[in-house]
Amino acid sequence: MRILIVEDEARLAGFIQQGLTQAGHVADVAATGPEGLERAAATPYDCILLDLMLPGQSGLDVLRNLREFGLSVPVIILSALTDARHVVSSLEAGAVDYLRKPFAFDELLARLLITGRKTAGPAGAEALRLADLVLDPLGRTVTRAGRPLSLTNREFAVLDLLLRNAGRVVTKTRLAEKVWDVEYDMGSNVIEVHVSQLRRKLDRDFAPAPALLETVIGQGYRLREPVGD
Template sequence: MRILLIEDEVRLASFVQQGLSQAGHVADVAHSGPEGLERAATVAYDLILLDMMLPGQNGLDVLRNLREFGLGAVPVIILSALSDTAHVIRGLDAGAVDYLRKPFELDELLARLRALDRQRAQPGAAPLQVADLELDPLHRAVTRAGQPISLTNREFALLELLLRNAGRVVPKTRIAEKVWEVDFDMGSNVIEVHVSQLRRKLDKAFPHLPPLLETVVGHGYRIKN
């Protein structure tokens, strides 16, 4: 897995990063809330490990902003010295999938990652394919005609939604609900901009192949199957 560790304790972050690397994962480190959000918005991570007490922005605010940025689908495990039940409940209710109290054993963290990986390997994580376009939810990879396509987290979520509804029109209201996960001005052109960027990467980058992403004026968007 590609993992983002948001942890301000430099020695602990280095220790965990080394352990993750030795276990076969690719781990990046951010030492503050804003830095973590910036990295999460620009790189497609499979998992985020999040401390609660961070400079710049605390862990709960990071969790809320991840959802606002359309990154709510990325699983988050909290690593925190705030170990009382109230903090655990607050973290899980904010969207974390697990909560590991500090100090913790690296082996326990790795075991929880393996358990999460097994969950992700369930049928819902099977690759999605239409024509020569394939999206792998487990490894967060997209290819067309065998060529890798680099997508932002939000573009990935948008494409996954369209592929899971291949051949059917997905209205803007559903895209807003599933990809952005927050209320926003439906009169804005935010969705259109992201669809345009996705079309450029899927269709315009492959002019010799038939276009797949279609705009159905007045209704929404669909991937043609």
């Protein structure tokens, strides 16, 4: 998921961003209400984590403006305001959930998983398949020929993107933008390293079964159906 954190407490925002990144998500941070609204309007986020007490514009006003602009992105409120009237006001304004501070990070991840299940369309929730390879995007599991694959968060994200574009070349630039949330640095080999590790787990460990992941020289990478004999 690509997630926007709108939180003015820098240490908390950094903690959440680091935790989400380690869990395999892409996370951006906005420190004020107006900045959060601007980022949300410019980028198609999968979820927004929104504090209520923000400089420039309150979180509740940000939420109302999002809905007035026709943006239906799921919003989870993270707030130290614990009385029922704030919860009710937030839900009535269009929030999908309300998590009181302080919270356990595992609970936040669970709320995000539930939100993803509720809001994902059939195409986003169902398993992705190619030959004997199966990826469950919500359960975050991968199997080939019925055997589970142990992937890192980055490897999982790379495979998810390749599977959603099966048969088509995915460029290194697109991988960098979607998985690392950065512009592609031609001098870096970080993508090659991760793809090499993924290839080993996906293909080499299953030899002599047909390889699924191929490098398209000068273009990028592609998952394809095995070629029959």
